[in-house]
Amino acid sequence: MTHAPLFEHAPPGTPVPAVSLRDLTVAYRETPVLWDVDLDIPAGSLTAIIGPNGAGKSTLIKAALGLAPLAAGSVSIFGEPYKEQRDLVGYVPQRGSVDWDFPTNALDVVMMGTYGRLGWIRRPGKAQREVAMRSLEQLGMADFAHRQISQLSGGQQQRVFLARALAQDAELYVMDEPFVGVDATTERAIVDLLRELQARGKTVVCVHHDLESAPDYFDWLVLLNVRIIADGPFAATFTPENLSRTYGGRTHVLGRLDHEAVAREAQEIELRI
Amino acid sequence: MSSAVAVPLTGVLVASACALLGSFLILRRMAMMSDAISHAILPGLVAGYVLAQGPNLFAGFLGASLAAAVTVTAVEALKRTRRVDAGAAIGIVFPAMFALGTVLVTWRFSDIHLDADAILFGNIEFVAFDTFVFNGQDLGPQSVWVMSGLCLLNLLFIGIFYKELKLTTFDAGLAAALGFSPAIVHYALMLVLSITSVGAFSAVGAVLVVALVIVPAATAYLLTDRLAVMIPLSVVIGAVAALIGYRVAIAVDASIAGAMVSAVGVLFGLALLFSPSQGVVARAWQNRRNRAVIASQMLVVHLFNHEGAPDSEEESSVEHLSDGLRWSPARTDMAVAGASRRGWVVRANGHLELTEPGRETARLVLAR
Incomplete structure (x- = not known):
């Protein structure tokens, strides 16, 4: 298992966190789903947000992007409110959140990533088309640019979504379960992309489900279950104690400090919950 | 107007x-x-x-x-x-x-x-009578x-x-x-x-x-x-x-x-x-084609599985196919016709024999 050193690419001095949440409580219909979250995600990190179903992982990133109602607290992105930093944030929603029968092709979907910089009314042109094409190429999807999106496989659709985020040309990329239901080729493409984004000094925050692969892919960890259970450098945070507190307190089965065993146990626990 | x-x-x-x-x-x-x-x-x-x-x-x-x-x-x-x-x-x-x-x-x-x-x-029937008058001029409906x-x-x-x-x-x-x-x-x-x-x-x-x-x-x-x-x-x-x-x-x-x-x-x-x-027609046509291809593939796989086995003589006889596969004679004929048109089987004195492309097809289908 390899872990990239932290902050390798972060600027010198005390860096501003990419995402900073203060006293954040999110409620849907008066019922809080995230309680009093305080969290800093360092710039330049590859961060996984991990927790059981219903822990509020998606809600956390939606709150960070101004898509969920804040009952209390505040969000800042690189030190400023999200509204002022929109252009710095690329967003990959869950693949299942859109209708893939929509009458359009892959290139057009990727071009949507450029709409934010264009603002209202201005139309995408040649420059936006080129950005979209390059983004598709980077994910090995150039041959599918003019393919109807309903005719793409699940993994290919996911790569289109990632290409769209790339076309946003952001500093921080926020992804909701990008690895769910994808084939091996796509999984590799996503991992390569994450590494490359980090090498270019970008920050990536992923909601992640798979405890086994997490140590290979990420270098910073947030364990979440309605509130923050633990956060910090991956290896130091990915402990049996923290995982068992996240997944429901079965400490007696989590005796070893072997990551894979911990991952297996925690996943079994999640299945039972 | x-x-x-x-x-x-x-x-x-x-x-x-x-x-x-x-x-x-x-x-x-x-x-x-x-x-x-x-x-x-x-x-x-x-x-x-x-x-x-x-x-x-x-x-x-x-x-x-x-x-x-x-x-x-x-x-x-x-x-x-x-x-x-x-x-x-x-x-x-x-x-x-x-x-x-x-x-x-x-x-x-x-x-x-x-x-x-x-x-x-x-009341679209009467639109012509409701005209737009401006400065005493009739500008049409x-x-x-x-x-x-x-x-x-x-x-x-x-x-x-x-x-x-x-x-x-x-x-x-x-x-x-x-x-x-x-x-x-x-x-x-x-x-x-x-x-x-x-x-x-x-x-x-x-x-x-x-x-x-x-x-x-x-x-x-x-x-x-x-x-x-x-x-x-x-x-x-x-x-x-x-x-x-x-x-x-x-x-x-x-x-x-x-x-x-x-x-x-x-x-x-x-x-x-x-x-x-x-369209419904295009879909039905496509489905029919797919069913025909799959029937031919099933036939080829059947022959492939029995090839070289002691019962291969019986299993590959054209008369037996209908019985063994529980297919109607019409369906069997369609499958055989499809398979021979694609060059997967040849008829030899009442028996079907797989060709090399036919074996290859069977292997591909089974590997999937």
């Missing part, structure tokens, strides 16, 4: 204005919202009539827009309670609004222009001016906000994250739809507006998989249906509005049956 020109022209303009909005309503799964709005504007129209003390276009549009805004807001509020789903919310709000409108009309204004027939079925204005309005709306409409329709989450408020786009679309409905209402009546909005776009959706084609195609379909409907109605002396909507229904039916990509 004579009725022979004014009526079909109005029909084409109404159908085009409506069809322009249909694509987005279908893709947003809000088709029934146009039915709701075309009914719910009635109390607004009546209120406009009362305030202006007579038929007044501006008062009508204003009242209708307000009534539509009330409807959309009420539907959204009902949905937010999560005690009723979207369909039920629409079903609760629009009959209430329409009922209010009918009560107002029959209570105070039973003698006026807004009679029940006109409300339900429109008012309906042609109004509907042209609506077409232009919708064209501009879709032309200017195409990107925003597309993004909020496809991925409202990303749209919101990028700063394009899906709520603003939603209400703008509803406003334009309600203004369009006023025009369509006076031509074809409350009941049939939804057909002119939704059916052309639904037809176009069967024929193309590109939004940029779907929108103009739905306008063409709506306009053609209006012309066909007019000719048929004149020929058989029937309701023009009814004939227009029937014509667009027929066009939809034709597309549903004969669309090259998604």
